[in-house]
Amino acid sequence: MQETLLTPHPYIKVALPVPMRTLFDYRVPKALALRHALKPGMRVKVPFGKSSRLGVIVALSDISDWDEAQVKPLTSLHDEEAVISPELMQLCEWAARYYHHPIGDVIFHALPVLLRKGESPEFRTENWWFTTPEGQALSIDSLKRAPRQQDFLKAVQQHPNGLSQHAMSVLDLAVSAGKSLEQKGLLRREQRSFNKSGEKHTHQTQVPPILNPEQASATQALLERRHEFGVSLLDGITGSGKTEVFLQVMAHLIDEGKQILVMVPEIGLTPQTLKRFESRFNTDIVLMHSNMTDRERLDAWLLAQNGHAKVIIGTRSSTFIPAPNLGMIIIDEEHDNSYKQHEGFRYHARDLAIKRAQNLNIPVLLASATPSYESLANALQKRFSWLKLRKRAGNANVSKMERVDLRGQSLINGFSERALIAMKDCLERKEQVLVFLNRRGYAPTLMCHQCGWIAACDHCDVNLTVHKRANKLHCHHCDTQKALLHTCPECASDELFTVGEGTEQIESQLQGLFKDTPILRVDRDSTQRKSAMAHLTQQILQHDQAILIGTQMLAKGHHFPNVTLVIIMDADAGLFSADFRGMERTAQLITQVAGRAGRAKKPGHVLLQTYHPDHQAIECLCNLGYEHFAIDGLAERKSLALPPFYHQVIVRAESGNEQEAMQLLQTMRLELEHQFAPEVLLVGPYSAIIVRKAGQHRALVSLKAHHRGALHHATALISQWLEHSTKQSRIRFAIDVDPLETY
Numbered sequence: 001m002q003e004t005l006l007t008p009h010p011y012i013k014v015a016l017p018v019p020m021r022t023l024f025d026y027r028v029p030k031a032l033a034l035r036h037a038l039k040p041g042m043r044v045k046v047p048f049g050k051s052s053r054l055g056v057i058v059a060l061s062d063i064s065d066w067d068e069a070q071v072k073p074l075t076s077l078h079d080e081e082a083v084i085s086p087e088l089m090q091l092c093e094w095a096a097r098y099y100h101h102p103i104g105d106v107i108f109h110a111l112p113v114l115l116r117k118g119e120s121p122e123f124r125t126e127n128w129w130f131t132t133p134e135g136q137a138l139s140i141d142s143l144k145r146a147p148r149q150q151d152f153l154k155a156v157q158q159h160p161n162g163l164s165q166h167a168m169s170v171l172d173l174a175v176s177a178g179k180s181l182e183q184k185g186l187l188r189r190e191q192r193s194f195n196k197s198g199e200k201h202t203h204q205t206q207v208p209p210i211l212n213p214e215q216a217s218a219t220q221a222l223l224e225r226r227h228e229f230g231v232s233l234l235d236g237i238t239g240s241g242k243t244e245v246f247l248q249v250m251a252h253l254i255d256e257g258k259q260i261l262v263m264v265p266e267i268g269l270t271p272q273t274l275k276r277f278e279s280r281f282n283t284d285i286v287l288m289h290s291n292m293t294d295r296e297r298l299d300a301w302l303l304a305q306n307g308h309a310k311v312i313i314g315t316r317s318s319t320f321i322p323a324p325n326l327g328m329i330i331i332d333e334e335h336d337n338s339y340k341q342h343e344g345f346r347y348h349a350r351d352l353a354i355k356r357a358q359n360l361n362i363p364v365l366l367a368s369a370t371p372s373y374e375s376l377a378n379a380l381q382k383r384f385s386w387l388k389l390r391k392r393a394g395n396a397n398v399s400k401m402e403r404v405d406l407r408g409q410s411l412i413n414g415f416s417e418r419a420l421i422a423m424k425d426c427l428e429r430k431e432q433v434l435v436f437l438n439r440r441g442y443a444p445t446l447m448c449h450q451c452g453w454i455a456a457c458d459h460c461d462v463n464l465t466v467h468k469r470a471n472k473l474h475c476h477h478c479d480t481q482k483a484l485l486h487t488c489p490e491c492a493s494d495e496l497f498t499v500g501e502g503t504e505q506i507e508s509q510l511q512g513l514f515k516d517t518p519i520l521r522v523d524r525d526s527t528q529r530k531s532a533m534a535h536l537t538q539q540i541l542q543h544d545q546a547i548l549i550g551t552q553m554l555a556k557g558h559h560f561p562n563v564t565l566v567i568i569m570d571a572d573a574g575l576f577s578a579d580f581r582g583m584e585r586t587a588q589l590i591t592q593v594a595g596r597a598g599r600a601k602k603p604g605h606v607l608l609q610t611y612h613p614d615h616q617a618i619e620c621l622c623n624l625g626y627e628h629f630a631i632d633g634l635a636e637r638k639s640l641a642l643p644p645f646y647h648q649v650i651v652r653a654e655s656g657n658e659q660e661a662m663q664l665l666q667t668m669r670l671e672l673e674h675q676f677a678p679e680v681l682l683v684g685p686y687s688a689i690i691v692r693k694a695g696q697h698r699a700l701v702s703l704k705a706h707h708r709g710a711l712h713h714a715t716a717l718i719s720q721w722l723e724h725s726t727k728q729s730r731i732r733f734a735i736d737v738d739p740l741e742t743y
């Protein structure tokens, strides 16, 4: 014992944000070791190549795996305390192994951007204004000739505990006026940490409703198991009161001093969602999402880390939020694709959250109206406990789904007669229609009538989308934008026409059909600005009758109580997808959109326009519902040896050169395949469906196996081989474990 205390570990193993699947050894100078207790999770500056880098200590060690003479000393210690707790370090190490991703990149991903850049883990400080005794005693009237100073002093006089700079700017008071008052000795300023300002605290304003029997038994089951690891799938139709169930479970845990992480999809974090949480708890709630500044994110991270924030609501990136008293993780809309990171470190937030909860021995709650096949399979196999809510809360009726056969019909602007009549009726009842089309822009294609030329992206193998309002041609794959053309670049004809339709076109056509009705479009283009969605939501709630037209953005997180009719313009989209997940996604999307109809007290109606009304999938979904559809789908996956029954890894390679990526994967297969276990099924290399994207030619290999062990062994060999073989080349590669995209 004595010995180890006197001679600290001479080496540290450091993770660096570089694309190498290894840790780097550094020597700890004796003097530094005697002055500081080095711990895993602290940041250090270390020499790397010709420069120096910020890294994170992963382990202390008595020996080095490297040639000891070559191990360099670390340059400096960056922290007095670890910025990554042992718990999160364990999660990062597990994730690096599971996803075959460089450990340094995983650890840096887990940190807020400002900490990656070397900032201290400290709250932003803010100026607070206080009166001096003279300032408090001064009569406001004596400042008559300086009205701005007068207003400023008056505000501060009324707040004996001081006013923050933030509060002053909300009140529209000028800093310059404050400074003048300070010079006169009437005010003083103090720097205070953001943390102590207490601006995040919320106050319960809403009394929880009495739960219906289904909700009550789900809540009871969750409460009984709230102190140990276990995954529950809260599978309830839209409006069945899932959120209500977890709000009530959360209340118990908050009373017990626990922190709760609530994960929501990328665009599901609406002001409505936040308000609902705020109105229910007397506690600190923090948000964590991509629309926040780096500074705001660090402050939220710190509030979670010091235990102040009891509720953390965040998107995918909050998987790694530190929380010393974490008591439960809730994943709302668990089927949502935004939980999977599609580039770089390709983790799935749901799967990592489950691992994290297991390490901490705390429960996980997955909620969805359309659970992923993965989660349903786990529920069917009794690995997850399956809590079903099949009635709508508050006695609202479940919507009726009706197929509208488009074959041989004359359509007006893409709408069948049946749909138009239903829309008219709905609007006459002073209710709202939701039109769903999952394609933004005006039209997906621009073509020349004379020569057949099609506007295509220069960098991708796709057509450019026409955006009339912005007067642009836009590539939705690489973001290339060009001015909209009016003459053909091939034959100079001016007879250019659009093919197909997007939300922007439907919007303008509806404006022609329903002249006096407010028409609101909700898609990525109409909601680009920060407050646009909140503004649109407000408008929708203000009107009686209205038509909402939108993409999948309309299907998530919003409650529009006056929508009673949903029209799905193209129910066939996705029916014949090349991806084996196409059906699952289509069914989820249709069911989610359909769920928007008839919340609250009004019955809802859903019309699905289709050219394949007898297609078994559409028929099953309409008549039997999502659960039945999904169970059939799972049986098919099983018979075809597809996930979730088989595990899958996709290896991708891309290069600016047409052949390089494909050749590299071919060589890899030739050199390694004989080392894989026989049960590993290898397909490829094959070209991606969109071969060229952003100028890169893309090839992939698919690996499947029934057992994870065999698959991981093969994947480890592949990632080592590729890391080595691409060192000096322009080819980039990626390993995608449990991929959601397979082409």
Ligand code: ADP
Binding pocket: 209, 210, 211, 212, 215, 236, 237, 238, 239, 240, 241, 242, 243, 244, 245, 393, 394
């Ligand atoms: P979900 O999350 O399943 O879509 P919510 O929890 O949002 O469902 O509930 C749908 C609506 O019903 C909300 O307006 C909610 O306030 C209300 N609600 C939920 N449970 C009850 C209940 N037990 N009694 C009355 N209203 C309820």
Ligand code: ZN
Binding pocket: 448, 449, 450, 451, 452, 453, 488, 489, 490, 491, 492, 493
């Ligand atoms: Zn032409």
Ligand code: ZN
Binding pocket: 457, 458, 459, 460, 475, 476, 477, 478, 479, 480, 694
């Ligand atoms: Zn492009």
